Amino acid sequence: MVDFKNTIFLLSAVTGDDAPKRKRKEIALFGRSNVGKSTFINLLTGHKLAFSAKKAGKTRFLNYFLVDDSFYLVDTPGYGFQAGGGEKEEDFALLMEKYCSSSRLSGAVLLLDIRRELNHDDEAMLALLQEDQIPFVLIFTKEDKATRKEKDTAIRLAKTLECPYAFSSMKASPSSSRSLLLSLLGKCD
Ligand SMILES: Nc1nc2c(ncn2[C@@H]2O[C@H](COP(=O)(O)OP(=O)(O)O)[C@@H](O)[C@H]2O)c(=O)[nH]1
Ligand SMILES: [Mg+2]
Numbered sequence: 001m002v003d004f005k006n007t008i009f010l011l012s013a014v015t016g017d018d019a020p021k022r023k024r025k026e027i028a029l030f031g032r033s034n035v036g037k038s039t040f041i042n043l044l045t046g047h048k049l050a051f052s053a054k055k056a057g058k059t060r061f062l063n064y065f066l067v068d069d070s071f072y073l074v075d076t077p078g079y080g081f082q083a084g085g086g087e088k089e090e091d092f093a094l095l096m097e098k099y100c101s102s103s104r105l106s107g108a109v110l111l112l113d114i115r116r117e118l119n120h121d122d123e124a125m126l127a128l129l130q131e132d133q134i135p136f137v138l139i140f141t142k143e144d145k146a147t148r149k150e151k152d153t154a155i156r157l158a159k160t161l162e163c164p165y166a167f168s169s170m171k172a173s174p175s176s177s178r179s180l181l182l183s184l185l186g187k188c189d
Contacts, residue, residue, distance in 0.1 A: 002067060002068045002070055002071075002178075002182060002185075003068045004044050004045050004046065004067060004068065004174075004178055005045060005046045005047070006067070006068040006069070007044075007045040007047065007049060007065050007066065007067045007068065007073070008049075008065065008066050009049050009050075009063065009064075009065055010064040010065060010066050010072070011063075011064050012061035012062065012063050012064070013061060013062045013064060014061055014062075016098070016099075016102055016104065019062070019064070019104060020064055020066075020072065024066075024070070024071050024072055025070075025071040025072070025106045025107070025185060025188050026071065026072040026074060026104050026105055026106050026107075027071060027072065027073055027074065027106060027107045027108065027109060027181065027184065027185065027188070028062075028073075028074040028075075028076055028099070028105055028107075028108050028109070029041070029073070029074065029075055029076060029108075029109045029111060030076055030079070030096075030108055030109070030110050030111065030125050030129075031078060031079075031110060031111030031112065031122075031125075031141075032078055032079055032111075032113070032119070032121060032122065033077075033078030033079070034078065034113075035078065035111045035112065035113050035141055036111060036113070036141035036142060036168070037050070037075055037076070037078060037111055038050035038051055038075060039141070039170060040111060040139060040141065040168055040177070041065065041073065041075055043168065043170065043174045043177070044073075044174050044177060044178060044181070045065070045067070046174075049065060050063065050065075050075055061077070062074050062075070062076055062099065063075040071106075071185060076096070076099075077092060077095075079092065079093075079096070079121045079125065096125075096128070097128065100128050100129065100132045100134060101132050105132075105134055106134075106135075106185075106188035106189065107134060107135045107136060107137075107184045107185065107187065107188040108129055108134050108135070108136040108137075109136065109137055109138075109139055109181065109184070110122070110125060110126065110129070110136055110137070110138050110139070111138075111139045111140075111141050111168075112138060112139070112140055112141070112154070112157075113140075113141055113142055114140040114141060114142055114143055114145070114146040114150055114151065114154050114167065115142065115145060115146055115150050118157070126161070135184060135187045135188055136163065136184070137163060137164045137165060137166070137180050137181070137183075137184050138157075138158050138161070138163050138164070138165040138166075139165070139166055139167075139168050139177060139180070140154045140165060140166070140167050140168065141168050141169075142168075142169065142170075143167040143168060143169035143172065144169040144170060144171040144172070146167075151167070154167075164180060164183065164184070165180070166179075166180040
């Protein structure tokens with residue numbers, strides 16, 4: 001059994017060359033800025049390892065965490081609303097495309113704010129994962145703020161995409177999210 005509490009921050013990488021040398025399964029978290037990626041890492045691990053920023057678009061690098069000496073969990077920059085925008089936004093899209101098509105990435109977690117509809121960036125990310133045949137799961141964040149109707153809409157979306165999912169909330173136990181990640185790991189080579 002993987003002990004999520006035994007997680008350490010390893011390094012920040014800008015390119016594949018900076019990534020950890022040792023090959024392990026690698027699961028990346030993708031999602032819009034402010035969707036709750038950093039908060040999710042902190043919830044999963046039970047530690048304040050990732051910075052949950054007030055300002056959108058702060059994580060510029062791939063941040064590598066090592067979970068229980070077993071696999072890498074990677075926090076990626078949130079897409080959309082990149083501080084700076086313009087040219088940087090293109091760099092960012094390219095970085096994500098390169099990363100998704102690299103042999104490093106074993107699986108992905110796409111985080112979606114439960115109260116929001118898919119936007120263009122989410123759809124582009126989904127397309128990228130499907131194209132590169134990366135196994136992925138959905139995490140619907142901020143469940144504590146959702147209405148029954150919003151939850152039902154989220155469930156319908158997951159069913160349409162035929163994608164395993166879990167809800168996440170700062171106010172609830174992360175056990176279903178942990179199980180979902182473990183099942184994803186099991187599907188990764
Ligand atoms: N109510 C609620 N707020 C959340 C939850 N997860 C994240 N947030 C808030 O959403 C904002 C963005 O979270 P953050 O983790 O920094 O998002 P990131 O940009 O995707 O890393 C912060 O103000 C968090 O406190 C959640 O489950 N419930
Ligand atoms: Mg973040």
